[in-house]
Amino acid sequence: MPENPAAAAPARVSLAEVTPPIALGPLDGRYRAAVAPLVDHLSEAALNRERIHVEVEWLITLCNGVQAVDENAVRPVVPGAPQLSDAEVAYLRRIPATFGGDEIAELAAIERETVHDVKAVEYFVKRRLAAAPDTLGPDTVLPGVGELVHFACTSEDVNNLSYALMVRGAVEHVWLPAATALADQLAEMAREHADVPMLSRTHGQPATPTTLGKELAVLAHRLRRQLRRVGAAEYLGKLNGATGTYGAHSVAVPGVNWPSVSKHFVEGLGLTWNPLTTQIESHDWQAELYADVARFNRILHNLATDVWTYISLGFFTQIPVPGATGSSTMPHKVNPIRFENAEANLEISSALLDTLGATLVTSRLQRDLTDSTTQRNVGPAFGHSLLAIDNVRRGLKALAANADLMAADLDENWEVLGEPIQSAMRAASVAGVPGMENPYERLKDLTRGQRVDAARLREFVAGLGLPDDVAQRLADLTPATYTGLASRLVETYLD
Secondary structure, rough: OOOOHHHHHHOOOOOOHOOOOOOOOOOOOOOOHHHHHHHHHOOHHHHHHHHHHHHHHHHHHHHEEEOOOOOOOEEEEEEEOOOOOOOHHHHHHHHHHHOOOHHHHHHHHHHHHHHHHHHHHHHHHHHHOOOOOHHHHEEEEEEEEHHHOOOOHHHHHHHHHHHHHHHHHHHHHHHHHHHHHHHHHHHHHHHHOOOEEHHHEEEEEEEEEEEEHHHHHHHHHHHHHHHHHHHHOOEOOOOOOOOOHHHHHHHHHHOOOHHHHHHHHHHHHHHHHOOOOOOOOOOOOHHHHHHHHHHHHHHHHHHHHHHHHHHHHOOOOOOOOOOOOOOOOOOOOOOOHHHHHHHHHHHHHHHHHHHHHHHHOOOOOOOOOHHHHHHOHHHHHHHHHHHHHHHHHHHHHHHEEOOOHHHHHHHHEEEEEEEEHHHHHHHHHOOOOOOOHHHHHHHHHHHHHOOHHHEEEEEHHOOOEEEEEEEEHHHHOOOOOOOOHHHHHHHHHHH
């Protein structure tokens, strides 16, 4: 019996042990360059940096106070807490600002001991307080305020604010600029091709002509509407304790208007204060935002499939990239890979966003932990969308409109003029012109399911007995000139 080839094969290298580590997913591997800007906002390291930021700002608030509701003075929140100097505040704010590779490793080592991510952040900040004299001198008060780190907070007080800051940063600084640039690029293409006539295909069949620019303008208009919704998103936050009652706050320091302090603090982070929550901020704002981003994705998916179809019809030609291979066996091919890649990534992104929105709005009673692992997938959800945006932008840049082919396509479909002819007959009938009976039916008999050339159509029009001006207008009409107000719609309404 022959030897089993598999049994004789040498042992393979374990890729899990290769240095540097190999990415499991494509966003951190093959497509890293396109999505790298999101790492600053939606990675695990970014989450910990924002946690440190929130802890530091809360400590500053507890020591240096807030504007009282009923008076003009600024007073400390916790009686007896020292007033921090400008130098001490600056030192604290440098902790998140300088959070880099070494600090990430240090925090990870602490978490291996605590087996609790937020508690590890608390200890990390306390270490920096203890080390403050090395920078600020022996008189600094920071080593003595360690117990105010994470004061009266549940982990979710820190987490919900951190995620709100992360998502806001990712949307405002990365995703929204990229998506806006795509919509602007598409709008510019629409203006450029506003006057290029093109045969429509409703239900895949020849239909009333339009212009290439008008069809692109429709998609740009739809995308921009979603971008306005995303740009107006609210990012909510709360800081009110273990079950949203300010229980620990009120017992520890009963003389403070804690809801006022919480509102001041949350709004000071640039977020919208949520006054009524359980242990968690309810995440409704996240579901709303993700629904809008997913809808943008689906409109962009519609663009990708339409452009793919226009390429298939030859209405767009693709500009070859020097040295690139379209097919491993067919050298003539230039495949629409940018749009196909975008389709797939938009579907993955939308599926993740749908799951995030559906899952995050539910939490059993006052708290469960399903949102904790769910929210760690916000990065991939935006990453796949950002990757798709990048692919569509690159794909659009490599397109050239084939106006000659579109003109030939129009010239082969004179039957589409059956619509304006029967409409003109209807108008003439209302005006009292005789012989205009059954206009739709007569054009249907002439054109349905069969090709009609220019001569046959003009012969039909000449025999109708229409007023001279109407007859001449129809005789002058061609499929290429039957585009209605398409050009004007682009010029007037796109912006």
